[in-house]
Amino acid sequence: MNRIEISTKDFDLTEVQNWLKQGDTPCGATVTFTGLVRDLEEGGLDGLYLEHYPGMTQNALDNIIQQARQRWSLGPVCIHHRIGWLTPGDNIVLVALASPHRAEAFEAAEFLMDYLKRDAPFWKKERINGEEHWVEQKESDRQAAKRWQTED
Structure with missing residues (x-):
């Protein structure tokens, strides 16, 4: 059971926790990770804007979940990513x-x-002190994903 949501709306963590418990797989653990928009160390982040290609993004997230299911025994999985302006x-x-x-x-x-961060x-796009610029993918995000790669 997969649940992928891409929305301008915030998520309800309690509702998602309850949804996780409804799966067919007997589960002894649930894990949630919530990423937040963080201000820059020097401050000044007015906000950031996230955009995506709907069909492409849905397929990419579904593929990431399928890869996880090949590695671990999982019950329900939910990814909720917000788009639009966030502060x-x-x-x-x-x-x-x-x-x-x-x-x-x-x-x-x-x-x-x-x-998810890599693929x-x-x-x-960040807005810092009223000026906007697109954010490049971080090398640290690419490196983090490499640790999961196995040699065949």
């Missing part, structure tokens, strides 16, 4: 899942976030 402190992304075991749940959540087609 510091706003929720930006939720990764939530259920698994029979906590170790698998934590690993799968990390995997999903690492691959999901979202574009971010």
Whole structure:
């Protein structure tokens, strides 16, 4: 059971937690990760704008979930990513899942976030002190996803 939501609306963590418990897989753990819009170290972030290609993004997120399911025993999985204008402190992304075991749940959540940051087609524009610029993907995000690659 997969749930992928891309929306300008915020998510309801309690509702998602209840949804995770409805799966057919007997689960002993749920893990949720909520990413927030953080202000810059020097301050001054007015906000950021996220955009995406709807069909492409849905397919990419579904593919990331399928890769996780090939590695770990998972029950329900939810990815909710926000788009549009967001300000510091706003929720930006939720990764939530259920698994029979906590170790698998934590690993799968990390995997999903690492691959989401690398492979999901979202574009971010920051507005800092009234000036806007597009944000490049970070090398640290690409490196984080590499740790999950296995040699065949």
